[in-house]
Structure formats: structure tokens, C-alpha cells
Amino acid sequence: MKTFLAVSAAVLLCCLAAASAHGQGDFALVWLEAQQADLGAMVGRYGDPALRGQPAEVKAVPKGLSDKVRYFAIPVGDRKILAILDGSPPWKLHVDAGGTGDLSTAPPLLAKTAALTRGGGQTQAGWMFGPLSMAAGGPKGAAAKVRFRVYQGQENRLVMEPAGYMAGEVRLAGPSYRVRLLDANLDGRFDGVLDVSTMAERLPPHDRIAIDLDQDGEFKGNEVLSLTKMIRVGDTYYGIRVAPDGSSVHLEKVQPKTGTLDVGCADATVEVMSDAGRQVLGGSSGKWPVPAGPYCLSTVQLLRTDASGVKWAMKAGPWHLLAPSKLAAFEVRPGQTFAPKVGPPLVAVVSARKYGSAPQEPIHITFFFQGAAGEEYRNPVLRDDRPLWPIFEILDEAGKVLHEGTFQQPLGPPCSARWRAPDGFKGKYRVKVTADTGPFELQKGPDPWFTVE
Numbered sequence: 001m002k003t004f005l006a007v008s009a010a011v012l013l014c015c016l017a018a019a020s021a022h023g024q025g026d027f028a029l030v031w032l033e034a035q036q037a038d039l040g041a042m043v044g045r046y047g048d049p050a051l052r053g054q055p056a057e058v059k060a061v062p063k064g065l066s067d068k069v070r071y072f073a074i075p076v077g078d079r080k081i082l083a084i085l086d087g088s089p090p091w092k093l094h095v096d097a098g099g100t101g102d103l104s105t106a107p108p109l110l111a112k113t114a115a116l117t118r119g120g121g122q123t124q125a126g127w128m129f130g131p132l133s134m135a136a137g138g139p140k141g142a143a144a145k146v147r148f149r150v151y152q153g154q155e156n157r158l159v160m161e162p163a164g165y166m167a168g169e170v171r172l173a174g175p176s177y178r179v180r181l182l183d184a185n186l187d188g189r190f191d192g193v194l195d196v197s198t199m200a201e202r203l204p205p206h207d208r209i210a211i212d213l214d215q216d217g218e219f220k221g222n223e224v225l226s227l228t229k230m231i232r233v234g235d236t237y238y239g240i241r242v243a244p245d246g247s248s249v250h251l252e253k254v255q256p257k258t259g260t261l262d263v264g265c266a267d268a269t270v271e272v273m274s275d276a277g278r279q280v281l282g283g284s285s286g287k288w289p290v291p292a293g294p295y296c297l298s299t300v301q302l303l304r305t306d307a308s309g310v311k312w313a314m315k316a317g318p319w320h321l322l323a324p325s326k327l328a329a330f331e332v333r334p335g336q337t338f339a340p341k342v343g344p345p346l347v348a349v350v351s352a353r354k355y356g357s358a359p360q361e362p363i364h365i366t367f368f369f370q371g372a373a374g375e376e377y378r379n380p381v382l383r384d385d386r387p388l389w390p391i392f393e394i395l396d397e398a399g400k401v402l403h404e405g406t407f408q409q410p411l412g413p414p415c416s417a418r419w420r421a422p423d424g425f426k427g428k429y430r431v432k433v434t435a436d437t438g439p440f441e442l443q444k445g446p447d448p449w450f451t452v453e
Contacts, residue, residue: 026250029168029181033131034147048074050085050156058082060104062094072158076144077136077187083148087155091127093148097134109148116149126151131163135188142188166190166246170211173233178212180219181227181246190246194226196273199296199329209240209249229275230254230291237276237291256291257334263287263300263327263373264341267440270327271298271317286342292334297327300342300375304439312438313382316342316375327373341372344441349376350392350431352450362418363452365392367407367433369442378414380407381437390435394419395447397428407433421452428452 050070054061058071066088073080082096084103091111094103111127130147149159166181181190185205192207207227210219230237231251241250261281263270269282273296281288299317306312332338346369354363367390369377380387394403402422407415421429430447 025171025252026248027168027170027179028248029166029179029246031164031246032167033164034162048072048158048160050158055082057101058084058096058103059101062104062106062108070156070158074158074160075186076134076146076160077142077185079136081134083158085150085155085158091129091150093129093158095132095134095148097132099135111150114149116151124151126154136186144183144186144188146186160186162186168249170249170251172211172238172251173236175215177215178217179249180210181242181249182208182210183246184208189244191242191244192227194228194273196228196275196296197294197329199273207242209242225277226273228273228277230256230277232276256293258289259292259332259334260337261288261290261295261332262337262339263343264339265302265343265372267302267304268342269301269303270342271300272296272327273298290332292332295327295330295332297330297375300327300371300377302343302377302440306439310438311382311384312440313385314369314377314437314440315379316371316377327375342375343371345443346371346377346437346440347443347445348433348435350433350448352431352448354452360420362420363450365407365417365419365431366414367392367416367435368414369435369437376414380415381435381440383436383438388436390415390433392417392434393432395430395432396425402429426452 050072054071055073061084065084066086068087070085070087072083072085074083079099081099082101082103084094086092086094092108093111094106094108096103096106109129109132111129114126114128115123116126116128127150128147131145132147133143133145136142136144145163146160147163149161151157151159162183168179169176170179183190184207185192187205190207192205194206195204198204208224209227210224212219213223227240227242230239237254237256238251239254241252243249256276263286266285268286269280271278271280274291275293276291278298279290281290297317299315302314304312327340327342330338330340348367349370350365350367352363352365354361371377380389382388389406389408391406392404393401395401403419405417407417428449428451430449432447435442
């Protein structure tokens, strides 16, 4: 499974220049082998979990394996590649690069200790294996050159990443900027454009382009972009066309047809993905001209200052948490306005669920605010940047308070809490929530009821 942060030149490249557009044409790129810290923010992928026992597809294994063996089935393009990780020193990785299921003769990749970069720029000790070239399936002859990572203490996950990238320079609005192309979906090609129309269901595999915007010699998170059909420099759009083998990138000035996105909320700042990449839209009373085409909502942020000067904020997203909303996937048509309404009035949504059948199993209670377009604000309201955690009471049918507490968010959205029903308690109970949303209108409905069998 890949997990990526979706960023695009549509906004980030605006800082390059607002002058007349120059530099369209073809720009040559060359392959460079990556050093262990080179990829950094370009690779935002979680590891593949170990399989339970030896899979049936493994026909033979190398001799001399220890009892500290883990099996993996890792995606390379449209193939699944079998691998065996032997965690007995010296660490070894055997990869079924030919896809035959016979790993008895697969040469071991010996581990190299390394300080490995994780998401957010953090480093952690671990082991590196490779690089290794293997067929990726799909286009005839395509092969991906990959390497593998294992983080210390997380030996049940094997992380795979490209072993290098295509590098060169492009000219955008005058100056030259260093660029890199990354075969992020490991299909042996570099021209995998993000299909925005399918983002509501999942983040589709795609490649990445990185541009050293501040020319400091590094490629930081906000300089790593999903490969989309267009980028924007100032007020100028450029179409992007990448050679399948990554040997060149072509930039050409384009004038996309436009429509209007109107979210009907002056307090809203929205982040969307489109064929023009990532765009952050704010102000203008919640109404903006945008390139026509498919869109996916990434985040919604509500910002308002009340009469006392107190700043209030709420946030919905990221994109994979917004599937229920009208903005999860939508289209802005040329010359037309797409006008969903986001934000207030908000509705409090409470759910309760018991995950096990044992009497001592706690009941998990979750809570979030739902906006007018169905978007879910699963983070706490911020008052002058301080979170306001909702408080709750659990009452029986007679109105007696059985428990009271504060929702928390220990591992991520939504706000959550756990409650263990008293011994012998059976019947219905209700959850009463008290939440301060400041100047954002909250519609209070009846308290939800649940049942303990």
C-alpha cells in the first residue's frame, strides 16, 4: 500500500514568478543512483506487512535459513514479488525477481546499516538492501530498479522505494530549476500521471516530480509534487509530458478552460486536487475561478475571528476521510459554477461500538462534526490555537449519569473515548455531548441512544 502526501505546482510554483512565461520546450534528464538520504520527502510510502507463514506460491527456499524468517509479497508495478527476510545476523533478503516462486537460488542481498529517513524528515536506525532491478510487468520490457528498507524494531514491515531518479534542469518563467522525476509507483516508467477522478475511492498509483523551488539544493516536502497534467507558474499554466523512460520532460504553455467553484462559505479555505495539481483556495467569499475538469477535495479549514478578537478554527480532511462529502469527487465544467455549500450549520455525530463479545470489552465512542456538504470535521475545535476537546456524559434510561469524560484523539481522527459498562448493566444508554464551536453554528439534535445486550 502506498501512501503519499498530494502536493502540486499549481500553488507552490506561484512563488517562482508572475512575469511572462518562458522556458517551454524539451529538457533532458539523466538517471542518478540515490544515496540513502537523497529521496527524503519524495518517498512517502508505508511498508508492506509480513505474511502469515510461508505462502503457497513459494515453491522452494534457500538453504540455511534461520528461524527468524518473514515472508512478504511486495507490489512492483502490476506484479506481486515474493521476498524472504532472514532476521538472523547478518541480515539477508532473498527476492524472487523472476517471479517463478523458486527462491532456492535467489542470491542474498546483505543488509547495510543506515540512518533511514521517515515521513516528516525524521530518521531512524535500520537496514538497507539492494539496489535490485526487476521486471515490473505492464509495458513490455519495463523494469523497476528498487531498493528495500527495514526499520529497527519494525521487522514485520518491508519498505520498498526507487533506487534512484531522473535528474536535470528546466526553465520556468525565466530562471532554471533543478528537477527530479521519481518512479513512485515502481512500474519501470516515469510518466504515471495522477488520475484525479478516482481519488475519492483510493489514492491511485502515480509518479512524482520534485522542483528545487528555493534553489537551496534540497527537495523538501512542499517541493515534491504529484505528477499531474499541468503546472502553474504565476498566472501561466504549462502542460507536462514526460518520456516513458524519464529521459526528458516537455513543458508547453496552455490555456485551460475555466469554471467556478463556489463553496458558499466566506470562512472556508479549501485544498483541492485537479489536473492542475494541488490548489489552496481562500478568500473571495468562497468563490474562485479554476481550471475545468475533475476535482477531489483534500481539506476544508474554517477560520473566523469573533467580536472579542478570539480566533476559531476547524479542519476537515485529509482527502481519504472526506469520502461521504459532496466534494469527495466532483467536476467543474467549462463556463459553469459548481456550488456545494460547506461549513456551518454543523451537526454533531456520535457513534458507539463494542468490538469484542467479552463482558469486559469496552465500548468505543467516537464523535465528529458534519458540515453542510457532508464533510467531517474530525479534529477538535481550536480556540486561539488551543484544542477544545468535547466533553460527554453517559446516562441510563432513568437519566442517571453512569460516566463522564472528555473525548481524546490519541492515534488520530475522529475524537474518541472508551467506556466500560458497569457489571451487570444491560439496557439502553444515551451519550450527551457538550461542545464549544464558538461562532460556528451548531445544530443540536436529540442525544443518540445505544444498547448493551
